[in-house]
Amino acid sequence: AQSVTQPDIHITVSEGASLELRCNYSYGATPYLFWYVQSPGQGLQLLLKYFSGDTLVQGIKGFEAEFKRSQSSFNLRKPSVHWSDAAEYFCAVAEYSSASKIIFGSGTRLSIRP
Amino acid sequence: KAGVTQTPRYLIKTRGQQVTLSCSPISGHRSVSWYQQTPGQGLQFLFEYFSETQRNKGNFPGRFSGRQFSNSRSEMNVSTLELGDSALYLCASSLESQGGTDTQYFGPGTRLTVL
Numbered sequence: 669a670q671s672v673t674q675p676d677i678h679i680t681v682s683e684g685a686s687l688e689l690r691c692n693y694s695y696g697a698t699p700y701l702f703w704y705v706q707s708p709g710q711g712l713q714l715l716l717k718y719f720s721g722d723t724l725v726q727g728i729k730g731f732e733a734e735f736k737r738s739q740s741s742f743n744l745r746k747p748s749v750h751w752s753d754a755a756e757y758f759c760a761v762a763e764y765s766s767a768s769k770i771i772f773g774s775g776t777r778l779s780i781r782p
Numbered sequence: 783k784a785g786v787t788q789t790p791r792y793l794i795k796t797r798g799q800q801v802t803l804s805c806s807p808i809s810g811h812r813s814v815s816w817y818q819q820t821p822g823q824g825l826q827f828l829f830e831y832f833s834e835t836q837r838n839k840g841n842f843p844g845r846f847s848g849r850q851f852s853n854s855r856s857e858m859n860v861s862t863l864e865l866g867d868s869a870l871y872l873c874a875s876s877l878e879s880q881g882g883t884d885t886q887y888f889g890p891g892t893r894l895t896v897l
Contacts, residue, residue, distance in 0.1 A: 711890045
């Protein structure tokens, strides 16, 4: 069965510092991978997705993620965080055969230190 | 284009009651999925509807049901509410999810509190 692990429950970084959020997945075939962000009281917004091709994926708001098959990882990065990036971040995987069924990780809460 | 809308945004019910939540997808989107979000279990897939048919189902009891109308609007129903059903219920729509290439767009959710 597919699963997604986000090992960091809560991360605090200083404004302007770089960010990397970790994500590991378990899936037999080539996965469809996503990163979503959720601000308090809001729904989920897609940051980026990977289906195939270039393993470095660019997303919105200056985020990028790199798919590493050998490490079963799909880490999210941003070179310089802004206070508005404080939110909950979810890594997710979907099945090819039923791509509407997304399996989410437990989330990483990001706090920004002024 | 308007986003996914969910009504109501907040609901308070008591144990044993039933509740119906509504989701209007983005215009032209034919697939609607529902998710439950709780602090303990995180985000969990409930079910997906496409062309008025349930196409995928998660691991939830039969008390959780849904349907989709010909205009793609969807409702989910929870009968005999339990305290553990308190959650944020999120709806997501996509054009056509076959092959996994379509992005799911999420609504703001309905916050259900069961007392």
